[in-house]
Amino acid sequence: MxxxxxxxxxxxxxxxxxxxxxxxxxxxxxxxxxxxxxxxxxxxxxxxxxxxxxxxxxxxxxxxxxxxxxxxxxxxxxxxxxxxxxxxxxxxxxxxxxxxxxxxxxxxxxxxxxxxxxxxxxxxxxxxxxxxxxxxxxxxxxxxxxxxxxxxxxxxxxxxxxxxxxxxxxxxxxxxxxxxxxxxxISDNVCRIPQVVALDNDQITVIEGDDTSHFTSFIDLLSQSIVPYSEIVTNTSVIEKLLTHSGHKLNKLRSINKEAGGLIVASSIAHAWKIQLILKQTIGESAVVVTSDEGNGNDLIRSFRYNQDKWIISVGMISEGTNIPRLQVCCYLSNVKTEMYFRQVLGRILRVTQGASQRAFLFMPAEPNLVEYAYRVAQDIPDSLPKVKFAQMGEGFTAEVTTEMSENNIISDSPIVASFGKPIIKSVNVSHDTSTIRRVTNNTTEDVLTLAADKLMRIVGRFNHKTFEIDGFDQLLISKRSMDKLNQYDRESF
Incomplete structure (x- = not known):
C-alpha cells in the first residue's frame, strides 16, 4: 500500500x-x-x-x-x-x-x-x-x-x-x-476544499407583547437570545430551504460523480424522520435514516458507503471517524453548536476520492457560533477561493414570542409563529475584520463575532493549556467553572 x-x-x-x-x-x-x-x-x-x-x-x-x-x-x-x-x-x-x-x-x-x-x-x-x-x-x-x-x-x-x-x-x-x-x-490534495453556505434572513421581526424588534440576520436574532436556536433548525421552512439548496448542489455534483452522496445531520430522532418527510415532499427524494433506534444502523451506514444512494440522515452516528468518502454535501441541522462537533461533521465530506469533481459543500443556518467556526476553517483555504457564502431566504421572517422568557431569555417550548420567503443565493465577500459583522440594538452597534482566532484552551493549574496554536486548528475559551474545578483538583492532589 x-x-x-x-x-x-x-x-x-x-x-x-x-x-x-x-x-x-x-x-x-x-x-x-x-x-x-x-x-x-x-x-x-x-x-x-x-x-x-x-x-x-x-x-x-x-x-x-x-x-x-x-x-x-x-x-x-x-x-x-x-x-x-x-x-x-x-x-x-x-x-x-x-x-x-x-x-x-x-x-x-x-x-x-x-x-x-x-x-x-x-x-x-x-x-x-x-x-x-x-x-x-x-x-x-x-x-x-x-x-x-x-x-x-x-x-x-x-x-x-x-x-x-x-x-x-x-x-x-x-x-x-x-x-x-x-x-x-488541502495543499497535498488529501482533503477537499470545503465551501460553507449559511442560510440567513435580512427581514426579521420579533413581536413580544407590545414591543417589536427588527433584526437583519439570524446572527442578529440569535445573539440577542430571544428566540432559541432549536426553533430555527426545526422550522419546516428553514429545513425546506436548506434541503433545496443542498439538493441542487448534490445534483450538480452527481452529474459528474454519479456516486456523490449527501449527509443530513439532525437534532433528534423525531427531527430526522421529519426531515425525511420534508425531503420527500420538497424535492421528491428519499433518504436512509440512521439513528440509535435502528438496530441495524451500522449495516445501513456500511451499505450507504458502497452504494449510490443520494441521501443519509443521521443523529450523531455519522460524525467523527466514520468513513464514507463519497459524501460531498452536508446539510447541518443539528442543534449542537460546539466547534468540535462542527469540525468533525465537516470532516465527513473532506476525504478525497478518485472522482472527477472533488468539491465539498456544507449548508447550515447562519447561527453565530457556527458562522464563526466556518470563518476559522476558511482561514486555512487559499485566498483566491471562495470561503463563506450566505443564502438569503428572500422574504420576511416573523416570530411572535408569547410566553415569559426564563432568566436565560429562552424557553425551549415557547410557541413561535414564523413565516419565511423564497430562497435567493447571494455571494458575500468576507473580510477577516470583525467590524464587518455587527448587530444593531436600539441604534447602538456592537461586535457580534470575534473572527480572529483567540485562545483555544485556557486551563489553570497543572494542565495550564494557555495557548494552543497548531496550524490548521483554532481556538475556543474555557469556562471559569472548569478552571475552578481544575484548580480544586490541583489543591487536592498536593
Missing part, C-alpha cells in the same frame, strides 16, 4: 520516539487517513519484533469495525479476539466492561494500543479522569508496550485535560508529537 507523505512521516516520527518513550500523540485533520496510518504502524512494530498484540479503542462501533478491517488487511489475520487473532478492536464504551482475560494480556504480552479520537478520554490522574480515561491512566499507560493516540479535534468541550497527553511544564501547552493540519491536507 502506498502511503501519503504525511502518513509515512508520522510513522517514522513514532518509531523514533518509541526508542525513548512509549506514548505518541498524532494530530491530523479529519479525513486525512489516521486509521490506515495507525494500522501500518502497528504492522511495522510487529514485523520488527517489538510487539505481540494490538488492541484498538474508538468512539463508535462503526469506527471500531473500520479499524478491525484495516488491521486485518495489514496483518492478513483476524482482529476479533478469537483464538489465533492478533488483537481486537473495541469501542470506548467497552472499556469498563472488559473482563480480566483482556487485562491479563498486558501482563503476558507486549501490547500496542491505538486510541482513536483520544479527546473522548479525559484525565491526567484518577481524580480528574472521566469513565473512559480511568482505565487508560490506571492500567494501559504503564502496562502497554507502546501506544498511539489519534485526534482530529484536540480539545474537550469541558476543558478537562486529554488522557495520555503531555503538557509543557513552563507554558502549559499541549505537546503533540506530530501535527497535520487542514491547510497542509
Amino acid at each position: 502506498k502511503l501519503r507523505n504525511w502518513q509515512s512521516e508520522c510513522i517514522h516520527s513514532a518509531i523514533s520516539k518509541y526508542k525513548l518513550h512509549k506514548h505518541f500523540l498524532a494530530l491530523a485533520t479529519p479525513g486525512a487517513g489516521k486509521t490506515v496510518m495507525a494500522s501500518v504502524l502497528a504492522k511495522l512494530l510487529y514485523d520488527q519484533g517489538d510487539i505481540d498484540l494490538v488492541l484498538c479503542f474508538s468512539p463508535s462501533s462503526i469506527v471500531a469495525h473500520d479499524f478491525n478491517e484495516a488491521l486485518s488487511e495489514q496483518f492478513e489475520a483476524h482482529f476479533d479476539g478469537t483464538i489465533g487473532a492478533l488483537g481486537n478492536s473495541f469501542t470506548y464504551q467497552a472499556l469498563n466492561t472488559l473482563d480480566n482475560k483482556v487485562w491479563r494480556l498486558f501482563e503476558k504480552y507486549r501490547v500496542f494500543v491505538i486510541f482513536d479520537e483520544i479527546h473522548h478520554c479525559a484525565g491526567s490522574n484518577i481524580k480528574d479522569a472521566n469513565a473512559w480515561g480511568k482505565p487508560l491512566i490506571t492500567t494501559i499507560k504503564e502496562k502497554a508496550a507502546y501506544t498511539i493516540a489519534l485526534t482530529g479535534t484536540p480539545w474537550r468541550s469541558d476543558a478537562l485535560p486529554i488522557a495520555l497527553a503531555e503538557y509543557c511544564n513552563e507554558s502549559g501547552q499541549i505537546q503533540c508529537d506530530y501535527v497535520y493540519g487542514l491547510k497542509q491536507a
Whole structure:
C-alpha cells in the first residue's frame, strides 16, 4: 500500500520516539487517513519484533469495525479476539466492561494500543479522569508496550485535560508529537476544499407583547437570545430551504460523480424522520435514516458507503471517524453548536476520492457560533477561493414570542409563529475584520463575532493549556467553572 507523505512521516516520527518513550500523540485533520496510518504502524512494530498484540479503542462501533478491517488487511489475520487473532478492536464504551482475560494480556504480552479520537478520554490522574480515561491512566499507560493516540479535534468541550497527553511544564501547552493540519491536507490534495453556505434572513421581526424588534440576520436574532436556536433548525421552512439548496448542489455534483452522496445531520430522532418527510415532499427524494433506534444502523451506514444512494440522515452516528468518502454535501441541522462537533461533521465530506469533481459543500443556518467556526476553517483555504457564502431566504421572517422568557431569555417550548420567503443565493465577500459583522440594538452597534482566532484552551493549574496554536486548528475559551474545578483538583492532589 502506498502511503501519503504525511502518513509515512508520522510513522517514522513514532518509531523514533518509541526508542525513548512509549506514548505518541498524532494530530491530523479529519479525513486525512489516521486509521490506515495507525494500522501500518502497528504492522511495522510487529514485523520488527517489538510487539505481540494490538488492541484498538474508538468512539463508535462503526469506527471500531473500520479499524478491525484495516488491521486485518495489514496483518492478513483476524482482529476479533478469537483464538489465533492478533488483537481486537473495541469501542470506548467497552472499556469498563472488559473482563480480566483482556487485562491479563498486558501482563503476558507486549501490547500496542491505538486510541482513536483520544479527546473522548479525559484525565491526567484518577481524580480528574472521566469513565473512559480511568482505565487508560490506571492500567494501559504503564502496562502497554507502546501506544498511539489519534485526534482530529484536540480539545474537550469541558476543558478537562486529554488522557495520555503531555503538557509543557513552563507554558502549559499541549505537546503533540506530530501535527497535520487542514491547510497542509488541502495543499497535498488529501482533503477537499470545503465551501460553507449559511442560510440567513435580512427581514426579521420579533413581536413580544407590545414591543417589536427588527433584526437583519439570524446572527442578529440569535445573539440577542430571544428566540432559541432549536426553533430555527426545526422550522419546516428553514429545513425546506436548506434541503433545496443542498439538493441542487448534490445534483450538480452527481452529474459528474454519479456516486456523490449527501449527509443530513439532525437534532433528534423525531427531527430526522421529519426531515425525511420534508425531503420527500420538497424535492421528491428519499433518504436512509440512521439513528440509535435502528438496530441495524451500522449495516445501513456500511451499505450507504458502497452504494449510490443520494441521501443519509443521521443523529450523531455519522460524525467523527466514520468513513464514507463519497459524501460531498452536508446539510447541518443539528442543534449542537460546539466547534468540535462542527469540525468533525465537516470532516465527513473532506476525504478525497478518485472522482472527477472533488468539491465539498456544507449548508447550515447562519447561527453565530457556527458562522464563526466556518470563518476559522476558511482561514486555512487559499485566498483566491471562495470561503463563506450566505443564502438569503428572500422574504420576511416573523416570530411572535408569547410566553415569559426564563432568566436565560429562552424557553425551549415557547410557541413561535414564523413565516419565511423564497430562497435567493447571494455571494458575500468576507473580510477577516470583525467590524464587518455587527448587530444593531436600539441604534447602538456592537461586535457580534470575534473572527480572529483567540485562545483555544485556557486551563489553570497543572494542565495550564494557555495557548494552543497548531496550524490548521483554532481556538475556543474555557469556562471559569472548569478552571475552578481544575484548580480544586490541583489543591487536592498536593
